[in-house]
Amino acid sequence: MKWSPKIHPKDHTTAALQELEMPQWASNEGGGSEAASPNQMILCYDDQASEYFDDKAEDADKIEQTGDFYDSGSGSDEQVRRVCRPRRTAASSSSSGNSSSGPGRRRRCGVSARERNLRRLESNERERMRMHSLNRAFEDLRRVIPHVKKDNRSLSKIETLTLAKNYVKALTNAICTMRGEVPRYQFNSEDENVEPVFVISRDQEQNNNMPSDGDTEESVPSVCL
DNA sequence: TAGGCCATCTGGTCCT
């Protein structure tokens, strides 16, 4: 696969969590995401991130005052700076009328900067897991959509979705035709310039990335973008 | 080097 998993410079959460002094409540309630995490690979990531978070812990008072997570410039390394880059400002104009902390972002009462930091790291972890599961779903979808690989690379996400949509349409039309009905869908230029093309050749079908491990899929017509 | 695609971080919003 083209976009193989890689050690992302920002993927520092696990190491940072290890560096952080874990509160009791976190180890008891945090629950779910310990083992078999894809982030195990980041354990070998350099320790700049942990240095950063140690700095953050020391700068807890500063964070408390600003309410921000961002680096205040203490990091001298580019990777450190990337971790704590400034964020968009549009959020401040968001229409969350029930903000409990006035014109800034919401602030929990009685929650220390360290605890907020930890919650953010846990939230990042959950978001990563969510995106990983989403990517697994994309991968499953790619496997069940017969297609001809372009340049020996896998389908992008948008290609996968577009192809899936057209495949469903094409199969629906095929069913309609078999029933002697009028095909339900038309593929025209307005339909994102994509038209499904049935691949008749058996050889071509074998070029598709169809599952080869005895899956239940029968030979099905292929569609192209 | 520009553009496409991606992973990740982040804060807001919604839902349970």
Next chain:
DNA sequence: AGGACCAGATGGCCTA
């Protein structure tokens, strides 16, 4: 209250 979901921002990698 906390987790899920979402979208914006950002930087890395790859290719034309």
